[in-house]
Amino acid sequence: MKHILIKEKINGIKKKELEDKLLEFKGFMEIKSSYKSSEIVFDEKEISEPLNLIKKMNLIVERIVEYR
Amino acid sequence: MKLIHFVDEFPPFFRGGLGTYAMELTRKFIELGHDVxxxxxxxxxxxxxDVWHGVEVHRPLVVDIVDILPAFIPGDVKTWPVESQRFFGETLLFNLLSASKLIKHMTGIDNRKFDVIASHDWLSALGGIISKKNLNLPFIFHFHSTEQGRVREGSPTVKDIERLAGMKSDLIVTVSYAMRDELISLGYPERKIRVVYNGVDTEKYDPEKFRNDEVEAFRNEIGIADDPMILFIGRLTWVKGADTLVRAMPEILKNHPDAKLVLLGMGEEEHLIRHLIKSLxxxxxxxxxxxxxxxxxRILYYAACDVAVFPSKYEPFGIVCTEAMSMGKPVVVGARGTSGMREQVIPAGSNICGFHINPYDPSDIAIYVSRVLEDDGLRKEMGKNARIRVIENFTWRKIAEDTLDVYAEVVDGGV
Structure with missing residues (x-):
């Protein structure tokens, strides 16, 4: 599992739009929103393509955590 | 100095605390004028x-070699679950490919010169051992924990890799005196071991950075409001003791019925903890x-809490404790066996900054958490002392300088 940590809370329409785009990528599971940040969860090791998309959307990636 | 570091995690990719350590330490090395x-x-x-904040980073691509592993891997690895064997295979490849690139390409073809090779834990030990042999450079092995400590029985193969790295290294760096004692008890030569603590960024982890209304809003958001807040941050695993802390709650609630425990973390014990919460x-x-x-x-969680509790049963250093102390919070920490937190936290006297507890005993946790919660003056004094202690002893700059002093020992030929 890979968790992409975003330095902002993603919710509402933005969350829905991002979810729709990420569904095109293998292994996408969910976007979890917290108080000031969000995590995008993938059940997939190779995530460079969705990562590029996330960066193009001007979302700041703080870290990518691999959870075993 | 020109430094080579083999380390399993490096930003922006993390798995545990080692990535944070590598990130902060190498950043300071660069600031101090070294090449990393x-x-x-x-x-x-x-x-x-990649280049990350001035650090040159190489990540060789690896492939799945699990099908060929049984032909040559040691006995106990063959009994691991397939996913773990795959991870072992990737670890082998990461080390072999990295060492090969360093030896044949960067130093052989590009003629680059380096002064010191450092590896962190067994996951990157082999790359360091191979590079030392081929390049005839000093090799430092950083022990952040041991297989024995992490998983008690543990894997004989992993223990062998650790032992090989410890023996082949010119010096061993470890993160606390408790770890030094553990290594000595396992037969590592005392003369080779140096202790350098981990650290914290005291500018990022600064309580003055948060306004009261900001903290209040967060406390309201997570359902604390004006109630006493006990905080645990860490993996939900047996060794970190979140389950024991939950077991302490009924006793804490006898004296502080409004107290709230917040657990921030993921792990294999999540279901057990959910069950405990319900059954208690x-x-x-x-x-x-x-x-x-x-x-x-995460820093906001620290800012919001009244006391941070880390009842670890094995904790070579315990960066979460340092972070909480840097945020001016009193800490209650596990102090049995290998506990670096015991060295961080002064439990008595004029510099008191927290309490030491038996991490196997929920009642002991409850007694000392209650003592912190019931005394506003003590809580404030502990928090103030904790922040001072961190600024004096656990800044990344100090940690980087102390680490470089160890590297200089081998570069200068003193060892």
């Missing part, structure tokens, strides 16, 4: 070459946040 080249695991299709009837007083949050948000 890092070889780190490629976690999938990460960039194979503390649903209204334990808030479980099994998720990853940004560092800024």
């Amino acid at each position: 080249t890092v070889f780190s695991r490629n976690t999938g299709d990460d960039p194979t070459r 009837g503390v649903e209204k007083n334990v808030i479980l946040h099994p998720k990853y949050v940004s560092e800024e948000e």
Whole structure:
């Protein structure tokens, strides 16, 4: 599992739009929103393509955590 | 100095605390005028070459070699679950490919010169051992924990890799005197071991950075409001002791019925902890946040709490404790066996900054958490002392300078 940590809370329409785009990528599971940040969860090791998309959307990636 | 570091985790890719350590330490090395080249695991299709805050990073691409492993891997690895064997195979490849690139390409073809090779834990030990042999350079092995400590019985193969690295290294760096004692008890030569603590960024982890209304808003958001807040941050595993802390709650609630325990972390014990919360009837007083949050948000958890509790049963250093102390919070920490937190936290006298507890005993945890919660003056004094202690002893700059002093010992030929 890979968790992409975003330095902002993603919710509402933005969350829905991002979810729709990420569904095109293998292994996408969910976007979890917290108080000031969000995590995008993938059940997939190779995530460079969705990562590029996330960066193009001007979302700041703080870290990518691999959870075993 | 020109430094080579083999380290399993490096930003932006993390798995545990080692990534934070590598990030902060190498950043300080650069600030202090040194060159740092890092070889780190490629976690999938990460960039194979990168520059991160002045650190040159190489991540060789690896492939799945699990099908060929049984032909040559040691006995106990063959009994691991397939996913773990795959991880072992990737670890082998990461080390072999990294060492090969360093030896044949960077120093052989590009004629680059380096002064010191350092490896961190067994996951990157082999790259360091191979590079030392081929380049005839000093090799430092950093022990952040041991297989024996992490998983008690543990894997004989992993223990062998650790032992090989310890023996082949010119010096061993470890993170606390408790770890030094553990290594000596395991037969590592005392004369080779140096202790350098981990650290914290005291500017990021600064209580003055948060306004009261900001902290209040966060406390309201997570359901604390004006109630006493006990905080645990860490993996939900037996060794970290979140379950024992939950078991302490009924006793804490006898004296502080409004107290709320917030657990921030994920791990294999999540279901057990959910079950415990229900069976102990503390649903209204334990808030479980099994998720990853940004560092800024994590710091807000520290800012919001009244006491931070880390009842670890094995903790070579314990960066979460240092972070809480840097945020001016009193800490209650596990102090049995290998505990670096025991060295961080002064439990008595004029510099008191927290309490030491038996991490196997919920009653002991309850007694000392209650003592902190019931005395506003003591809580404030502990928090103030904790912040001072961190600024004096555990800044990344000091840690980087102390580490460089150890490297200088081997570069100068003193060892």
